[in-house]
Amino acid sequence: MDHEIDENLRRVYSDVVAAPLPERFTELLDKLREQEREGCENPVEDKQ
Secondary structure (H helix, E strand, O other), X not given: OXXXXXXXXXXXXXXXXXXXXXXXXXXXXXXXXXXXXXXXXXXXXXXX
């Protein structure tokens, strides 16, 4: 029974897994990575 469930889930979601990321999403990831790099280069001191 578990094997059948596993196979059905794989069949249903295989297209989703194989689909490329939308360009808008990859652009957002690039922007976040850039911000992260800039943050590492210019660390901000914690004010407590």
